Amino acid sequence: MSAQYPDDLFYTKDHEWARLEERDGQKLATIGVTRFAVDQLGDVTQVDLPKEGETVKQSEVFGSVESVKAVSDLFAPISGKVIKVNSPLGDSPEYVNEDPYDEGWMIQVAVGDAKELDGLLDAAAYQAFLREQGE
Amino acid sequence: MQRTPLYDAHLRLGAKMVDFGGWAMPVSYPGGILDEHRATREAVGVFDVCHMGELHFRGARAAEAVQRLVTNDLGRLTDGRALYTVACLPSGGILDDLIVYRIAADHFLTVVNASTLEKDRAWFFEHARPLCDVSDASAETGLIAFQGPGAKHTLQPLTKLPLGELPRFGFVYRCDIAGVAASIARTGYTGEDGFEIFCAATDAPALWDRLLEAAAGVGGKAVGLGARDTLRLEARLPLYGNDLDETTTPLEAGLGWVVKLDGADFIGRDALRAQKTAGITRKLCGFVMTGRGIARHGYPIYPGDSAPSGAGAEPIGATTSGGPAPTVGKNVGLGYLPVTLDRAGARISVDCRGKRVDAEVVQGPFYTRDKERGRA
Numbered sequence: 084m085s086a087q088y089p090d091d092l093f094y095t096k097d098h099e100w101a102r103l104e105e106r107d108g109q110k111l112a113t114i115g116v117t118r119f120a121v122d123q124l125g126d127v128t129q130v131d132l133p134k135e136g137e138t139v140k141q142s143e144v145f146g147s148v149e150s151v152k153a154v155s156d157l158f159a160p161i162s163g164k165v166i167k168v169n170s171p172l173g174d175s176p177e178y179v180n181e182d183p184y185d186e187g188w189m190i191q192v193a194v195g196d197a198k199e200l201d202g203l204l205d206a207a208a209y210q211a212f213l214r215e216q217g218e
Numbered sequence: 219m220q221r222t223p224l225y226d227a228h229l230r231l232g233a234k235m236v237d238f239g240g241w242a243m244p245v246s247y248p249g250g251i252l253d254e255h256r257a258t259r260e261a262v263g264v265f266d267v268c269h270m271g272e273l274h275f276r277g278a279r280a281a282e283a284v285q286r287l288v289t290n291d292l293g294r295l296t297d298g299r300a301l302y303t304v305a306c307l308p309s310g311g312i313l314d315d316l317i318v319y320r321i322a323a324d325h326f327l328t329v330v331n332a333s334t335l336e337k338d339r340a341w342f343f344e345h346a347r348p349l350c351d352v353s354d355a356s357a358e359t360g361l362i363a364f365q366g367p368g369a370k371h372t373l374q375p376l377t378k379l380p381l382g383e384l385p386r387f388g389f390v391y392r393c394d395i396a397g398v399a400a401s402i403a404r405t406g407y408t409g410e411d412g413f414e415i416f417c418a419a420t421d422a423p424a425l426w427d428r429l430l431e432a433a434a435g436v437g438g439k440a441v442g443l444g445a446r447d448t449l450r451l452e453a454r455l456p457l458y459g460n461d462l463d464e465t466t467t468p469l470e471a472g473l474g475w476v477v478k479l480d481g482a483d484f485i486g487r488d489a490l491r492a493q494k495t496a497g498i499t500r501k502l503c504g505f506v507m508t509g510r511g512i513a514r515h516g517y518p519i520y521p522g523d524s525a526p527s528g529a530g531a532e533p534i535g536a537t538t539s540g541g542p543a544p545t546v547g548k549n550v551g552l553g554y555l556p557v558t559l560d561r562a563g564a565r566i567s568v569d570c571r572g573k574r575v576d577a578e579v580v581q582g583p584f585y586t587r588d589k590e591r592g593r594a
Contacts, residue, residue: 125234125444126252128542128549129512147571149512151251151542152444154571180250 087118089184093160093200094209095142098123100184101160103200110194112161115183116148119213124150127179130172132157132190138164139192141199146189148179161199163192222268223360223422231440239333241269244442254445255544258366258408259587262438264429265363265446267414268422271335272359273342275326277350284318284326286345286485289468291478295320300387300403303476304468305338306486310493311464312471314338315456317405321391329361331458345485360422364429365412365449367587368436373413376432377402381413396428407446409453410587451550452543452585454504460515461502461538461552469493470554471502500535501560503579506548511568511575513540513551518569521559523576534559537568543584550584551577 092100098120101112121127129149139145139159146157169188172178179187204212219242228235233244244266246254257263275284285292290303300319304312314334319327330338339354346352364373370381376396384390389403398421406412417425430440441449447457456462456471468477469490479491507513517540518533540551551568559566564579 125246126250129510151448151544152245154512154514 086184088206088210090206092184092206093203094206094212095158095160095203096212097158099158099160101200101203102184102188103194103197110197111166111191112163112194113188113191114145114160115188116157116179117209118183120155121180121183121187124148124153124155124180126151127176130176130179130189132168132172133165135165135168138162139190141202149176157189159192160203161192161194162196163194165190166193167191220269222266223419224266224268224362224426227423227426228266228440233440233442236443238269238443241332243269244440246442246444247440249439251442251444251448252544254439254441255448257437257439258410258441258445258449259545260366261368261436262364262366262372262412262433263408263441263445263449264426264433264438265365265441266426267361267363268359268419269332270361271330271332271338271354271356272361272416273328273330273339274353274355275328275342275346275350276324276353278324279349280324280326280351281320283346283349283352284328285482286349287342288316288318289477289484289486289490290318291481292318292320292326293481297322298388298390300389300405301476302387304462304473305341306468306484306490307464308486308489309464310467310469310486310489312458312462312466312468313341313464315458315462315473317403319389319391319403333459358419360417360419360425361414362417362422362426362429363406363408363412363414364433365406365408365410365441366438367410368433368438369410369412372432372436372438373429376428384413396425396432398425398428400425407455408449409455409583409585410449447539448541448544451539451541451552452545452583454552454583454585456502456552457539466502466554467493467498470498470500498557500554501557502538502552503555503560503564504581504584505551505553505566505568505577505579506584507550507568507575507577509567509576511570511573512542512549513537513553513568513570513575513577515539517551517571519553519555519577520567520569520574521565523565523567533569534566540568545585548584555579 132146228244288303401416517537519535
């Protein structure tokens with residue numbers, strides 16, 4: 084189990100998160116959806132993600148999540164080229180429900196412009212946003 | 219928004235509530251839809267269906283009045299027996315699907331969909347009131363469904379009524395269930411054995427608690443509208459407003475078995491006779507996704523494979539219901555297709571948000587219960 088809203092993540096108002104790390108001088112961002120998103124979606128039955136080598140653009144759709152009831156778009160928290168995809172989600176989409184911040188991660192991108200992160204929310208701001216929305 | 223008598227009980231259980239046609243209803247409880255689906259298939263699911271409509275027809279000419287309204291043959295009913303039917307417009311289009319219960323020769327009960335109660339009531343009053351008394355008991359009637367292979371065994375300790383003697387679509391109008399004055403029918407909307415229990419709306423919370431407590435003893439639980447939908451879709455039971463509406467006829471919907479053209483007259487009979495003679499051109503078909511994708515309500519359907527060579531340019535139909543069928547582990551759907559495609563193995567593809575995904579027509583329910591289990 085991970086925290087509801089871990090402190091080391093950046094959040095979007097569309098309920099995605101990004102975790103930043105640096106490897107060999109390259110900034111990488113791992114991307115997934117938040118606990119709130121998972122609670123709203125209910126049981127996830129299918130996750131559609133881009134392929135390695137494709138690029139995603141901040142605030143644009145990069146994939147979709149199918150739950151039992153509905154389908155929802157995924158919006159990229161940050162732009163970059165996809166270098167890794169969490170392929171086990173193909174067979175085990177329930178990881179998204181069970182552990183959205185670790186096993187349920189979705190894609191990892193090579194970050195082009197880290198300044199894009201400035202527009203995202205930290206854990207406290209995201210939770211304040213959820214409260215504002217009456218959640 | 220309207221509330222059922224069980225509204226507070228749902229909140230106490232931590233249900234996620236949604237607006238369902240003007241009713242505040244639980245879509246799921248904290249365990250989630252898949253868990254509720256599984257509980258109903260393996261043990262017992264308990265459903266709040268208090269929002270459904272109950273209309274009573276009373277009087278010497280009640281049978282004649284109800285028969286005018288429905289396509290099935292009420293002459294087959296005896297006291298304590300019910301049947302599934304549709305009510306049609308003169309066009310043959312479906313006004314609603316419903317169950318008719320014969321309580322006595324001069325007293326019939328119809329249970330109709332919540333979303334159609336108002337128009338049904340107006341239609342029934344208009345066409346039946348000249349012949350008999352028609353009254354709407356929906357507001358003061360509670361209705362709880364108790365469904366699953368464990369339903370009979372779990373419910374039996376709560377009543378003296380020998381439940382095993384109640385046949386499918388049989389009912390007992392006056393009985394005692396868990397100390398509550400109730401009516402009980404062996405009917406349901408899940409593809410499992412089970413019961414639907416009517417009581418006074420004021421008694422519904424107490425009955426709900428007793429039923430939940432009994433269900434919990436065998437791993438059963440409260441089930442919301444989300445799993446109600448996956449359960450009924452998997453059993454291929456149509457949903458009014460999705461798979462049936464005023465523009466579709468029972469012959470097109472595969473409900474020819476509830477249309478008795480040679481029996482007593484009913485509204486819509488001439489149109490349905492003409493359609494039967496001419497032959498239907500489209501039919502409600504079931505399909506299984508063979509590619510990776512989930513068809514949802516409204517998604518267009520194309521003939522042939524998604525591969526360019528087999529692709530048809532124009533959609534030939536649309537998905538009326540679609541989603542995961544958790545027990546069979548496939549994604550399934552329903553939709554009206556040209557009758558030429560109403561055969562097992564016919565290749566179609568579904569436009570899932572711009573992506574064409576292969577699917578295959580299948581006959582019959584996606585899920586059929588093992589009848590021995592329910593009988594044990």
